[in-house]
Amino acid sequence: MAIKLALVVTLLLVACAVSKGRSLRFPTKQLDRYSFPPGFSFGVGSSAYQYEGAVAEGGRTPSIWDNFTHAYPERTNMENGDIAVDFYHRYKDDIKLIKEMNMDTFRFSISWSRILPSGKLRDGVNNEGIQFYNYLINEIIKNGIKPFVTIYHWDIPQALDDEYGGFLSPRIIDDFRDFARVCFQEFGDKVDMWITFNEPYIYSVAGYDKGNKAMGRCSKWVNSLCVAGDSSTEPYLVSHYLLLAHAAAVEEFRNCNKISQDGKIGIVLSPFWVEPYDVESLADKEAVERALDYYLGWHLDPLIFGDYPKTLRKNAGNRLPSFTQKQSEIIKNSFDFIGVNYYSARYVTWQLHNDPSRLRFTTDQHVEYKFTNRSGDYISSESDELKLVYVYPEGIRKLLNYIKNKYNNPIIYITENGYDDYDVGTKPREQLLKDTKRIEYHEKHLQELRKAITVDGCDVRGYSTWSLLDNFEWERGYTMRFGLYYVDYADDLKRFAKDSAQWFKNFLERRDQPSPMKLFNSIQKWWSVLYNYSLEE
Secondary structure (H helix, E strand, O other): OHHHHHHHHHHHHHHHHHHHOOOOOOOOOOOOHHHOOOOOEEEEEOOHHHHOOOOOOOOOOOEHHHHHHHHOHHHOOOOOOOOOOOHHHHHHHHHHHHHHOOOOEEEEEOOHHHHOOOOOHHHOOOHHHHHHHHHHHHHHHHOOOEEEEEEEOOOOEHHHHHHHOHHHOOHHHHHHHHHHHHHHHHHOOOOOEEEEEEOHHHHHHHHHOOOOOOOOOOOOOOOOOOOOOOOOOHHHHHHHHHHHHHHHHHHHHHHOOOOOOOOEEEEEEOOOEEEEOOOOOHHHHHHHHHHHHHHHHHHHHHHHHOOOOHHHHHHHHHHOOOOOHHHHHHHOOOOOEEEEEOOOEEEEEEOOOOOOOOOOHHHHOOEEEEOEOOOOOEOOOOOOOOOOOOOOOHHHHHHHHHHHHHHOOOOEEEEEOOOOEEOOOOOOHHHHHOOHHHHHHHHHHHHHHHHHHHOOOOOEEEEEEOOOEOOOOHHHOOOEEOOOEEEEOOOOOEEEEOHHHHHHHHHOOOOOOOOHHHHHHHHHHHHHHHHHHHHHO
16 A cells, blocks of 8 residues: 555656646756856847837838838838838737747837837937837736847938948937937836847948948949949948947937936947868968958957957958047947857858959958868758758857957847748748757757857857747848748737747756756655555555
């Protein structure tokens, strides 16, 4: 009788532990939130144009992406963000999804043209826009999640581009300063974590050198679809004014009495990691350093050292603007943290470009980016060139160590890391819900991130996935699915949890149940007591 009772008790203990613990279907291989330092945060990301929709509701006016997708639909897969994933109307339900995954933070951006319809403070603030973001922030906080706000995620009001060319003009600096000030004053008492700009490299290069994203400008010989632009000067000019606008916003942040003492502000950069195409080639090793100067140093050097990398000055000459002494002083140290969006890696090889009639930002680097090395090996185990992301988890650790060693180990947040599935609407939903490769991608990157922190001493404070939901992925429309939740574009934008959502829920589960050792000791104790009891019988 006692033995039977012991078996029952054991089974009850195990059942209780399993019901409270992780699902065996999604093992995390000894990795969970407690593998990272106390206070380390985990979250998911989004952006206004990619998520909100409601482009003509609530007093919002068009942004450059509204204009770009409608004027040149062939450049965005004949799709746009008019509805996107309808976050504007469904945010309460979507916030619940974040809570269900045990996430700590939610990163979203504020639509400039929803707050300042003309782009300018002097023309008035849109109270409906303020109200929407207050409701959103309140809902995030109510669900025990911390808001992480991006002020600018590529969607300048079209009115400012029409008036003076947007970031091609120094006039943008004061207008962005005003926009940032409104955000700080309206939301600063509830938001601690702020980002000025998302991915200035991509915004400047894709928008003004390659022309494949809004503003869609470039030299005609670079891309025949570009109707105007100069790929040799405009990317440098845009980033120059962007950095000055960033510094102006940080100045406003530090002077705003609405910001709490815990408030922090930074900028988000988007470097690839790069490896030499030929490990025996000195020229290719130098190409690696040059590529990192462009991908990372172009925007990080001014923040740390007060000026651009010497490589850029040497290669671009007077096409690269200069900072005055005062500007340099304002930009230097204008951050509390650096956000890093890391997805993938490439091989690079030296390549000389010396045609003076065809100068452009990309060829100024004198490098060529490749998917394979000299031996023909892909940098990733996957070789699907339809995908955006080539999986190279080691790159995140190498990149963080590079930043630590060159830039004096600044505080870093991984603000995006994600895996895409290419889908033109032909893959069954059930196939895309079983996203084992996405789970492997995140697990491997988190393993490398943990090493960078605990072994190498990189000062990383948080990790955010891209993205909560499948969404509008810019020039690729809705064909790239990055979400932890599947969005059914053919059925009322219904959300369905992918396996990766369950994996993160398990990974981030907080320990309110006995540890495995305590459970084992408890079972052992029960067996001992009942065994002794049976002997007495």
